[in-house]
Amino acid sequence: MTTVTDSHxxxxxxxxAKGWMRWITTTNHKDIGTLYLVFAxxxxxxxxxxxxxxxxxxxxxxxxxxxxxxxxxxxxxxxLVMIFGGVMPAFVGLANWMLPIMIGGPDMALPRMNNWxxxxxxxxxxxxxxxxxxxxxxxxxxxxxxxPLVLQGGNGFPFMVFAIHMMGISxxxxxxxxxxxxxxxxxxxxxxxxxxxxxxxxxxxxxxxIAVMPVLAGAVTMLLTDRFFDTSFFxxxxxxxxxxxxxxxxxxxxxxxxxxxxxxxxxxSSIIPTFARKPLFGYSSMVYATSSIAFLSFIVWAHHMFxxxxxxxxxxxxxYATMLIAVPTxxxxxxxxxxxxxxxxxxxxxxxxxxxxxxxxxxxxxSGLMLAIAPADFQYHDTYxxxxxxxxxxxxxxxxxxxxxxxxxxPKWTGNMYDEKLGQWHFWLSTVSVNVLFFPQHFLGLxxxxxxxxxxxxxxxxxxxxxxxxxxxxxxxxxxxxYIVYKTIKGGEKATDEVWEGADGLEWxxxxxPPYHSFTTAPEIK
Amino acid sequence: xxxxxxxxxxxxxxTFMSSVAYAEYGLNMPVGVTETSRQIYDLxxxxxxxxxxxxxxxxxxxxxxxxxxxxxxGAVASQFHxxxxxxxxxxxxxxxxxxxMAIPATNVLIDMHDGSxxxxxxxxxxxxxxxxxxxxxxxxxxxxxxxxxxxxARQVGSDIDPSTVENYLLNVDHPLVIPVGKKVRFLLTASxxxxxxxxxxxGWKKDAIPGFVNEAWVVVDEPGVxxxxxxxxxxxxxxxxxxxxxxxxxxxxxxxxxxxxNAAAAAKLAAxxxxxxxxxxxKGKKVYxxxxxxxxxxxxxxxxxxxxxxKGSAIATGDINEHINIIMNGKAGTAMAGFKDQLSDVELAAxxxxxxxxxxxxxxxxxxxxxxxxLR
Ligand code: HEM
Ligand SMILES: [Cu+2]
Ligand SMILES: [Cu+2]
Numbered sequence: 001m002t003t004v005t006d007s008h009x010x011x012x013x014x015x016x017a018k019g020w021m022r023w024i025t026t027t028n029h030k031d032i033g034t035l036y037l038v039f040a041x042x043x044x045x046x047x048x049x050x051x052x053x054x055x056x057x058x059x060x061x062x063x064x065x066x067x068x069x070x071x072x073x074x075x076x077x078x079x080l081v082m083i084f085g086g087v088m089p090a091f092v093g094l095a096n097w098m099l100p101i102m103i104g105g106p107d108m109a110l111p112r113m114n115n116w117x118x119x120x121x122x123x124x125x126x127x128x129x130x131x132x133x134x135x136x137x138x139x140x141x142x143x144x145x146x147x148p149l150v151l152q153g154g155n156g157f158p159f160m161v162f163a164i165h166m167m168g169i170s171x172x173x174x175x176x177x178x179x180x181x182x183x184x185x186x187x188x189x190x191x192x193x194x195x196x197x198x199x200x201x202x203x204x205x206x207x208x209x210i211a212v213m214p215v216l217a218g219a220v221t222m223l224l225t226d227r228f229f230d231t232s233f234f235x236x237x238x239x240x241x242x243x244x245x246x247x248x249x250x251x252x253x254x255x256x257x258x259x260x261x262x263x264x265x266x267x268x269s270s271i272i273p274t275f276a277r278k279p280l281f282g283y284s285s286m287v288y289a290t291s292s293i294a295f296l297s298f299i300v301w302a303h304h305m306f307x308x309x310x311x312x313x314x315x316x317x318x319x320y321a322t323m324l325i326a327v328p329t330x331x332x333x334x335x336x337x338x339x340x341x342x343x344x345x346x347x348x349x350x351x352x353x354x355x356x357x358x359x360x361x362x363x364x365x366x367s368g369l370m371l372a373i374a375p376a377d378f379q380y381h382d383t384y385x386x387x388x389x390x391x392x393x394x395x396x397x398x399x400x401x402x403x404x405x406x407x408x409x410x411p412k413w414t415g416n417m418y419d420e421k422l423g424q425w426h427f428w429l430s431t432v433s434v435n436v437l438f439f440p441q442h443f444l445g446l447x448x449x450x451x452x453x454x455x456x457x458x459x460x461x462x463x464x465x466x467x468x469x470x471x472x473x474x475x476x477x478x479x480x481x482x483y484i485v486y487k488t489i490k491g492g493e494k495a496t497d498e499v500w501e502g503a504d505g506l507e508w509x510x511x512x513x514p515p516y517h518s519f520t521t522a523p524e525i526k
Numbered sequence: 527x528x529x530x531x532x533x534x535x536x537x538x539x540x541t542f543m544s545s546v547a548y549a550e551y552g553l554n555m556p557v558g559v560t561e562t563s564r565q566i567y568d569l570x571x572x573x574x575x576x577x578x579x580x581x582x583x584x585x586x587x588x589x590x591x592x593x594x595x596x597x598x599x600g601a602v603a604s605q606f607h608x609x610x611x612x613x614x615x616x617x618x619x620x621x622x623x624x625x626x627m628a629i630p631a632t633n634v635l636i637d638m639h640d641g642s643x644x645x646x647x648x649x650x651x652x653x654x655x656x657x658x659x660x661x662x663x664x665x666x667x668x669x670x671x672x673x674x675x676x677x678x679a680r681q682v683g684s685d686i687d688p689s690t691v692e693n694y695l696l697n698v699d700h701p702l703v704i705p706v707g708k709k710v711r712f713l714l715t716a717s718x719x720x721x722x723x724x725x726x727x728x729g730w731k732k733d734a735i736p737g738f739v740n741e742a743w744v745v746v747d748e749p750g751v752x753x754x755x756x757x758x759x760x761x762x763x764x765x766x767x768x769x770x771x772x773x774x775x776x777x778x779x780x781x782x783x784x785x786x787x788n789a790a791a792a793a794k795l796a797a798x799x800x801x802x803x804x805x806x807x808x809k810g811k812k813v814y815x816x817x818x819x820x821x822x823x824x825x826x827x828x829x830x831x832x833x834x835x836x837k838g839s840a841i842a843t844g845d846i847n848e849h850i851n852i853i854m855n856g857k858a859g860t861a862m863a864g865f866k867d868q869l870s871d872v873e874l875a876a877x878x879x880x881x882x883x884x885x886x887x888x889x890x891x892x893x894x895x896x897x898x899x900x901l902r
Binding site: 061062063064065066067068069072134135136137140141142146148149151152153154155235236237241242243276277278279280281282283285307308309312315316319320323324326327330331333334337338339340341342343344345346347355358359362363366369370373374375376378379381382383443446447448450452453454455456457458459461502 | 603
């Protein structure tokens with residue numbers, strides 16, 4: 001390869017390469033952002049399809065359609081696909097598109113690495129999904145891949161491990177790029193404390209990624225050697241410790257859940273001020289709150305393990321530390337509400353999703369606070385109460401923020417307005433159905449239904465039916481979302497540069513769609 | 527497709543028209559039957575109400591703002607964007623609420639960790655996919671697995687309506703029996719993968735981890751039957767290893783315990799007698815269906831890549847000592863557990879004989895319970 005698509009040759013204009021090779025060789029932050037976003041959307045639909053099969057089987061008691069072993073494969077891969085294939089790439093896509101623009105730079109700092117970190121992903125997921133067709137099927141030990149159970153898996157197991165390695169490499173490369181970009185590519189005058197919150201939250205998220213993805217890589221490698229090379233890190237019979245794995249996994253896992261939510265905080269902090277026509281309330285306290293959440297996220301991991309039999313002191317420590325996280329999280333919610341307070345609000349689709357986020361993420365936060373109370377967690381743990389909790393924070397939290405940002409920025413990306421009426425329909429259909437889907441699961445869990453079961457006793461029937469009906473409706477609503485996005489890309493009312501009346505930020509000073517190289521001369525920062 | 531339609535019609539009908547059918551569904555955590563479970567229930571309700579109150583205030587403010595501070599109402603945006611006082615207030619107040627929550631939670635946790643001065647001890651071992659209960663010092667121990675009726679109804683495409691099965695998926699063949707009002711200590715462990723022992727009415731669950739022994743305890747106030755399930759994903763049949771605890775009065779418990787001891791003695795005698803190979807095969811089929819099908823499958827065909835076939839297996843058609851060995855001692859590092867502790871001499875002899883002379887194998891030999899007894 002001797003030519004580079006964006007080479008600064010006088011005879012070329014500064015546009016993309018022609019044909020489909022553009023997408024393979026591109027080093028342009030917008031192209032790569034688009035690739036990430038499209039990939040994430042495909043993964044959402046795939047992971048969603050798996051969820052539909054799960055909900056179909058859970059529609060009524062008895063096993064109607066699938067074998068329990070296959071059920072476990074579906075829940076495991078559903079979660080891995082949604083987390084590593086859906087939410088994380090979607091956030092990286094948004095970062096690619098928006099970070100350089102928001103800080104007034106021309107592109108990401110490391111464009112070739114950027115290309116590579118995306119193109120690893122399709123191979124990683126092809127490998128992960130390929131395990132469904134191997135002897136023994138896909139991994140079935142839950143996304144938490146606890147040994148010894150996960151070591152009983154079939155031939156797909158090592159492929160899952162390698163897939164996780166590849167996703168980890170991709171994430172770490174993406175994170176390095178984000179940090180380098182933010183530290184080096186800011187326009188003159190864009191001091192750290194002037195950066196939009198989306199930039200700030202991604203900056204902190206990137207550090208979390210670099211800190212914990214290698215930990216996960218280490219953990220899965222130890223599983224691999226336990227299975228194939230006769231080590232016994234996690235086997236008590238060989239002098240190892242199965243609980244050790246859980247500690248390592250959750251040392252990765254808890255920061256991971258903040259990796260999935262901090263960028264969402266940034267998005268919502270951009271959208272609410274726009275539609276309230278009022279500056280964000282408490283900018284600096286938002287930055288400090290995000291940092292303290294990131295710090296605390298490293299010392300609460302064992303709240304996922306209250307039932308493994310820790311000493312009293314351990315349980316107390318992790319209970320107190322976890323409760324403490326509620327404080328900075330509360331600060332964020334109060335700041336958002338104060339931003340809305342005495343504003344001049346309108347409720348276009350991005351704002352609806354942002355408000356939906358604040359309300360339903362807070363509901364997930366409440367159940368999280370309940371789960372932090374260790375003695376009560378002895379009842380809640382591993383029940384549908386937990387399933388309800390994490391879907392409130394992940395679906396109506398992380399995923400809602402992603403949908404909000406698509407509606408918010410798609411006019412900028414494509415130059416076309418989306419269809420406002422359809423957007424509103426999408427919001428209301430999603431919001432009604434997602435609550436029918438997940439709210440009854442709180443009751444199921446409290447009444448005693450364990451999670452990760454393909455069949456249940458008859459007193460749980462009614463709520464499961466509600467939940468399944470909500471699930472199918474929510475799934476269909478997202479097919480509708482795909483249509484809305486498609487329609488917007490194809491055409492629509494032309495968007496102005498500013499797009500939103502109350503919008504503030506550098507992205508709104510560029511044309512819609514923006515030029516191929518964002519800011520070739522640095523903008524002036526007020 | 528027809529099946530789908532039927533299912534939906536039935537489902538929707540029963541959801542919307544006859545909620546009576548499932549009238550007993552629960553909405554909330556059970557109060558339970560132990561001091562601990564009541565304390566936990568109180569904690570749960572306390573934190574729930576705290577959340578509800580905070581929720582009303584926070585969402586109330588939001589909704590107020592959404593109604594009155596909208597552009598269409600002519601609202602003009604003020605431009606305030608900072609207040610140190612506000613930030614301090616909403617940092618300190620939640621902090622105080624949390625401390626108020628932490629105090630009772632700490633007390634309950636300290637109580638729960640005090641397993642001293644127990645009256646008796648039961649060792650609970652999780653297996654894929656059943657529980658074993660050993661009464662320490664009493665020489666009584668038995669396995670407890672999903673009852674036959676539920677097991678039949680839960681097979682894919684069984685066409686048995688689960689609502690016709692009593693306590694579907696929450697019933698076992700041999701329940702754990704404990705006396706009322708006594709402090710019973712549990713020692714929990716597992717033989718293969720991690721399980722978790724949970725009876726909601728007792729207020730807690732605790733993981734059963736291979737190579738570790740966890741401790742927990744209960745004092746149950748009322749005689750009765752209490753049901754629960756395994757709560758930690760433990761493989762294919764994780765959803766099918768329920769827990770049933772019968773809490774009896776002290777006198778009834780003593781009678782039950784004596785019966786168990788007599789039965790154990792009788793079983794020991796029976797093991798010494800030689801059995802007809804056909805009888806062994808018949809018994810072996812039962813043992814196989816109850817303990818081995820989940821992995822090796824009904825016709826012994828196994829699951830390629832995970833569980834080997836018994837049909838035509840080199841071991842099941844080769845040296846009988848090897849065959850007995852793998853079943854008694856399992857194979858380390860694989861899902862094949864040793865069944866020495868789970869099955870009696872008769873059952874082991876029977877299942878070996880069955881596998882060698884059925885499931886498509888025709889070796890023609892047999893092994894007697896007495897020979898197994900020697901190998902223990
Ligand atoms: C279409 C919407 C969705 C539906 C209907 C759905 C449904 C389900 C169901 C039925 C389970 C299995 C629960 C169990 O058996 O214990 C599950 C598990 C899970 N889901 Fe979702 N889900 C959806 C979206 C998502 C999204 C967007 C994410 C993450 C971003 C997610 C993350 C998870 C995780 C982490 C698990 C746990 C898997 C495990 O137990 O190992 N889900 N979901
Ligand atoms: Cu956590
Ligand atoms: Cu289990």
